[in-house]
Amino acid sequence: MASQRLLFLTAGAAALTTAWLVAAEPSLPRFLADDPIWREPPPRSIPSAKKQVVDALYDFYENSFYATRRAYVESAGSASEDGVSAAAQNVNTVGGVPDSPWYVNRHGMHPMTNQELARGPGDSHPPTPDAPWKVIAAKQDGVSPGFLVEDGKGDRYLLKFDPPDYPELASAADVIVSKILYAAGYNTPENYVVYFPEEQLQIDAGSTWKNSRGGREKLTKAVIERMLRHQPKDDQQRYRALASRFIPGEILGPFLYEGLRGDDPNDVVRHQFRRDLRGLRVFAAWTNHTDAKSINTLDSFVQEGGRSFIRHYLIDFGSSLGSDSLRPKDPRLGHEYFLETKPAGMQIITLGLYVPLWARADAPKYTGVGQFEAESFVPQEWKPNYPNPAFLMMDQDDAFWAAKQVARFDDDQIRAMVATGQYTDPRAADWVTKTLIERRDKIADAYLTLPIDAFRVENGELKFDSLLPARPVRPENCQIRWSTYDNVARSSKALTGSFGWSSAEAFAASGGAGFLEAQIDCPPQTPSVSVFLRRRGDAGEVAGVERRW
């Protein structure tokens, strides 16, 4: 009997110890020594990258019928739709997105001046007017022509024209939104509104154009004249167009909003788990960029600083604001997918007597504005033309990340970016500015439910910024509770005593703890936020932020 007891005792001790060790083992510390990082390590150099083709019809079909949030979570091996595993992955410990070939922190981190915002990705390389532009190729898209031209410096541009019945519509939208998205941190092409006389265009030897049968023919002056015959001219007999400078590097084709590029070792986070792409939904909603799909993206193989790697761009914003490229935007766009059965069923059943708000909202008929308004805009319900995998995956943290950047654009800054669209009617610029401001405010109301951020330690105290001047949050309106934090076990233990916002006092009372957690509640807002401080000096430094919704 004794031997049996000893046998059980030994086996029990072994099992207990093993279980304890297994339970304790996983863990890398939550906060690593270099957290939070704001820049990914430089991209790894790769010798080459393959071109990628995305079929527009297939992209529409795949995403309209198969793209669901659940499917993407499950495809990533996650157990729960709402679990932690559905969270974005290219995120630092304070909820930010480190700089990478996908995204660069700009206005959201270091406020840009109005001049910088208007400059966007660049304003020093417009096609030079002092020498003719050689037309390399041309195409006709409906009644709107498009030219590939090379200016006197040898820079190449795509010249895109507005629909003749709706001057300034697409060119203004394309330029304005390229500036906004650039300031937000995305890579966008240099876009310019240009005015030029017909003589500016010179046919290059060997130039071709794509005829209506899809064939290529030699480009002649007569063809260019025909293509331009419907285009309006200003009082100086000049055409207006959008000149989009060629993106540097070797063009590889679009990227997908899901999965990974197989041939890029730097591409380690599935795209639907990238916060920059998920949060793009908020920027797209703000600017009504309903055509945010793979076809309107571009990967470019670039060489910089002795490295060759892939940089990822967003392109073609002609279907944003009130424009749908070839016509004003259908008011339904932004509110419903092309294929959506539920609202269609509602319309059929009610014989159209149910009238959604977007069908009642109006926009003025100013030149170049199209259908752009804020009255019917509900940020959480905004939709692109068809489901976008990354947008489907956006959660509250992604939305907060994007919304706080949207809120960073003040009224003057928005006006400065709208001015780059060069509307000839000042009422058009005013309306677009006003609408962007109203949509910005709706986004802030929707997603910035506890609008505090930029946590830091100053003079021994934990500080934060209130994100919305209209709804200021002050420390005296909030409660703060201090705990010691076990960085490996990831557990907190409340500190006794009252330290207010003084992290120095909290650290002093912590018995030598390496980390503290400060839980902040600001009633009546229901979300709370925990700020994690790493011991550094007497008062510590911010190592991470966690929001609870």
Place this chain on the structure above:
Amino acid sequence: MIGVFVLKESLIIHWRGVWLWLSILCFLMPLSRGQTPTPTPTREEQIEAARDAKEKAVASSDTRRFEQKLLDLENNRWVQLVNGAEGFHVRVGGMRGVGSGFSLGPAYQRSDLWGERLTFSTSARASLHHWYQGDMQLAMPKLWQERASVELNLQYSNLGGLGYYGQGPDSRKEDRTSYGFEEARVDFRPALHVTRRLSAGGVGGFRAINVGAARSGSYPSSEQLFNATTAPGLFQQGDLWTAGGFAKYDNRDSAGHPTSGGQYRVQYTRSSDGDSRRYGFDQTDLLVQHFIPFFNHKRVIALQGVSTLTSAHSDQVVPFYLQPTVGGPNYLRGFQAYRFTGNNIVAFNAEYRWEAASFLEMALFADAGKVFQRQSQWNIHGMERSYGFGFRFKMQNTPIFRIDTGFSREGFQIWLRSGSSF
């Protein structure tokens, strides 16, 4: 004894085991509290490790499921033939008349001739019911700085079985017959575009017509039930020369899918069969369409009125196969096609259209119309009525095909047609 020894040995072994586990436990306890002997990686090192792993597993980018097949399909020459509009392609549907069944055939189109001033198109189609049609069109739509246009149309059609129920509003549904209709025609249509909305021009043409027994359908052939009095021109046809003019004001926002504005057109033609002097007549066609949008053009009241008035030259008649009709997919949709035939018609359509989705428009409609023999009977009394609902499937905001179901005192009809109703 041996048993006792063994027992004691095992006791010793087990005590040793307990001590061993306790020793390991004491050694590992501090480790599990974070005092890792190996250095903790930094975040950057973690990212680099992920890149290392990806680099080892690097592969060419995957094309998504079926995507490559679709790309191949779209680039397939034969598929491009079906999809194309310019050059050689396949034309589906669009045959003249009602009742042809599914039709298709080869087509060729060029819009870029003579510096895009001249367009040329031609097609030949055959249907499941053995109807045949060939067309050729030459058009110069942008003459004189787009202030003038001219069209020349040539058409041959051999329609196997058009419906005929007899003359006038009192014709009986049970008297349904069919007749074969063969025609070769040339039409010439010059026009002046006074403004962008207003245009006027001339029409002229020649028609060689042959009417015979029906080649398709299950109805009796017309000559079995009707004669030269009840179906003028049934046994003898003639060639017709036509000349006239038209005026049109069109301020619709879109020709393919109008939601606002209207179209107002009047056309007068004089037809003569030359020396035989049997089938000469004058014809006036009136068309009024008006579209009233509301709720951002997502709801539209669409109204249409049409009237065709014919007047036979003295001692001559309007042949039954050229008389206007009501009933069918356009007017009186609750009645069969060609249900009422007479010298004159007047018809009205009213539709309440609402866009249920980007790809679907719904409609509730009411139709009224009648045929009458004398122009003095032009009024709204004694009209036949029908009503119904429709589904209009759209692509790029243009109806591709529609399914209209119409109800009338004679039952219901379901119409599958391409394009919009009006």
